[in-house]
Amino acid sequence: MEQAEIGLIGLGVMGANLSLNIAEKGNRIAVFNRTYAATEQFMKDAGELADRIIPCKTIEEFVAAIRPPRPIIIMIKAGDPVDQQMELLKPHLEKNDIMIDAGNANFRDTIRRFDSLKDSGLTFIGMGVSGGEEGARHGPSIMVGGTEESWKRVEPVLTSIAAKFNGEPCVDWLGNDGAGHFVKTIHNGIEYADMQMIAEIYGILRDGLNMSAVEIADVFAKWNKGRLNSYLIEITEKVLRAKDPISGRPMVDMIVDKAGQKGTGKWSAIEAQNMGVPATGIEAAVAARSLSSFKDQREAAEKILGLPASGDHGNVDRDKLIDDLEQALLAGKIGAYAQGFAVMAEASKEFGWSLPMPTIAKIWRAGCIIRSQFLDEITSAFTKDPDVANLIVTPAFADMVKDTDGALRRVISFAALGGMPVPALASALGYFDAYRRGRGTANLIQAQRDFFGAHGFDRTDGADKHHGPWGSGLADF
Numbered sequence: 001m002e003q004a005e006i007g008l009i010g011l012g013v014m015g016a017n018l019s020l021n022i023a024e025k026g027n028r029i030a031v032f033n034r035t036y037a038a039t040e041q042f043m044k045d046a047g048e049l050a051d052r053i054i055p056c057k058t059i060e061e062f063v064a065a066i067r068p069p070r071p072i073i074i075m076i077k078a079g080d081p082v083d084q085q086m087e088l089l090k091p092h093l094e095k096n097d098i099m100i101d102a103g104n105a106n107f108r109d110t111i112r113r114f115d116s117l118k119d120s121g122l123t124f125i126g127m128g129v130s131g132g133e134e135g136a137r138h139g140p141s142i143m144v145g146g147t148e149e150s151w152k153r154v155e156p157v158l159t160s161i162a163a164k165f166n167g168e169p170c171v172d173w174l175g176n177d178g179a180g181h182f183v184k185t186i187h188n189g190i191e192y193a194d195m196q197m198i199a200e201i202y203g204i205l206r207d208g209l210n211m212s213a214v215e216i217a218d219v220f221a222k223w224n225k226g227r228l229n230s231y232l233i234e235i236t237e238k239v240l241r242a243k244d245p246i247s248g249r250p251m252v253d254m255i256v257d258k259a260g261q262k263g264t265g266k267w268s269a270i271e272a273q274n275m276g277v278p279a280t281g282i283e284a285a286v287a288a289r290s291l292s293s294f295k296d297q298r299e300a301a302e303k304i305l306g307l308p309a310s311g312d313h314g315n316v317d318r319d320k321l322i323d324d325l326e327q328a329l330l331a332g333k334i335g336a337y338a339q340g341f342a343v344m345a346e347a348s349k350e351f352g353w354s355l356p357m358p359t360i361a362k363i364w365r366a367g368c369i370i371r372s373q374f375l376d377e378i379t380s381a382f383t384k385d386p387d388v389a390n391l392i393v394t395p396a397f398a399d400m401v402k403d404t405d406g407a408l409r410r411v412i413s414f415a416a417l418g419g420m421p422v423p424a425l426a427s428a429l430g431y432f433d434a435y436r437r438g439r440g441t442a443n444l445i446q447a448q449r450d451f452f453g454a455h456g457f458d459r460t461d462g463a464d465k466h467h468g469p470w471g472s473g474l475a476d477f
């Protein structure tokens with residue numbers, strides 16, 4: 001039998017769909033899954049594409065089915081399973097074979113795996129894939145990290161399966177070792193912030209304006225025709241319209257309000273903190289998911305503390321508030337994306353990647369979960385000024401911040417008075433206000449630090465490492 005050009009391990013949700021996508025684009029592919037029953041089911045469901053797929057029962061069979069030098073995609077549960085799978089594969093591979101981890105790996109693991117294969121003759125690529133089930137099947141956004149030479153070898157097949165935006169493939173090489181997985185992690189961090197802000201706006205429409213799920217769906221449908229046009233807004237509308245087949249009620253009303261998380265949002269926040277770059281939108285979103293999981297505590301606290309009185313809900317101009325909510329969501333998004341790109345800019349320096357900001361924005365325009373019209377505007381801004389300190393000071397985004405600023409303030413005030421939590425939206429406002437204020441309040445913090453710990457401060461008249469006239473600090477008490 002003719003050998004395959006490529007192999008894929010892991011026929012779960014993503015791997016199965018990616019394999020079909022690869023086969024559909026004319027490639028012959030060998031597949032292997034730890035549990036063979038899944039391979040059998042996959043082949044049954046593959047239809048006409050089964051002719052281009054070689055199902056394999058053992059690793060030996062799988063490796064033999066691929067033409068050397070072999071590109072092998074590993075699309076399995078992230079973490080230890082990837083190390084285990086690599087160890088099982090390694091003895092069967094030959095010089096120049098490439099292992100491509102396409103799961104949501106922590107980029108630090110990717111760097112370790114990349115380094116561990118450096119002198120082995122084998123190559124490692126860490127590749128972020130976004131787009132969920134549908135993206136994997138019909139065109140995901142793909143973020144590649146590894147050597148440029150290894151990228152050149154897999155570029156044709158990855159270009160064939162990636163999503164296209166105005167004909168441009170949403171895949172590119174972003175840098176060495178962990179670059180691709182780092183960018184995917186920040187993609188997910190931004191995804192968390194975007195989803196959290198949409199949920200906060202939904203909360204205001206539901207609890208502040210007492211709107212039904214279907215009424216809220218109509219609002220999102222309208223917004224999806226405007227500047228907020230995006231996949232997440234589109235699916236939010238669909239989710240809100242869906243009916244529970246058991247109770248007949250809106251599906252969303254039947255879902256327990258505890259959000260899961262698998263780690264990428266938390267890693268984004270941790271890495272941002274490690275580098276000292278504020279990513280308050282992502283941090284707020286991760287914390288909100290964690291707080292959501294304390295369902296029992298929240299219910300008990302509501303009994304003890306009650307909910308705040310509903311502010312001026314009765315007097316609110318509903319249409320005006322809905323217009324403000326649209327603007328506020330746009331403002332919040334700008335904050336989250338600006339922070340995500342700032343984190344990537346710093347990581348690029350720290351890890352020596354030269355991450356290409358315009359390219360990252362470009363390959364996120366289609367295929368991935370955060371795809372949107374907005375990302376085309378970010379692409380333009382970074383193409384004009386790839387080294388700008390922050391997205392919000394580019395001319396186009398500075399104008400957007402100024403245009404949406406008032407609405408963001410009004411929405412946060414309304415939510416705060418009514419006791420509706422908006423941590424991610426509020427974090428965006430705090431970020432804008434702190435970032436654009438030339439004279440802040442950290443002078444007082446520096447004085448306090450010097451008072452209790454003799455840490456010193458720089459003086460406004462130019463002298464460095466000065467101490468204040470507070471005597472011996474703690475000894476005064």
Ligand SMILES: NC(=O)C1=CN([C@@H]2O[C@H](COP(=O)(O)OP(=O)(O)OC[C@H]3O[C@@H](n4cnc5c(N)ncnc54)[C@H](OP(=O)(O)O)[C@@H]3O)[C@@H](O)[C@H]2O)C=CC1
Binds near residue numbers: 033038085103133
């Ligand atoms: N679902 C999504 O929307 C997205 C997921 N990802 C990432 O893609 C990867 C796969 O996710 P997804 O397809 O959703 O996961 P699924 O849960 O659908 O499938 C998991 C796959 O991993 C395999 N597996 C688990 N443990 C091991 C192990 N120890 N050794 C070998 N194989 C193992 C399973 O094999 P078996 O059948 O034998 O259990 C199965 O093929 C993950 O890293 C995920 O984070 C990335 C983007 C989007």
Ligand SMILES: O=C(CO)[C@H](O)[C@H](O)COP(=O)(O)O
Binds near residue numbers: 104130132260261
């Ligand atoms: O990578 C993805 C989307 O881009 C996956 O769906 C991921 O699982 C999302 O993260 P979480 O499960 O933590 O919400």
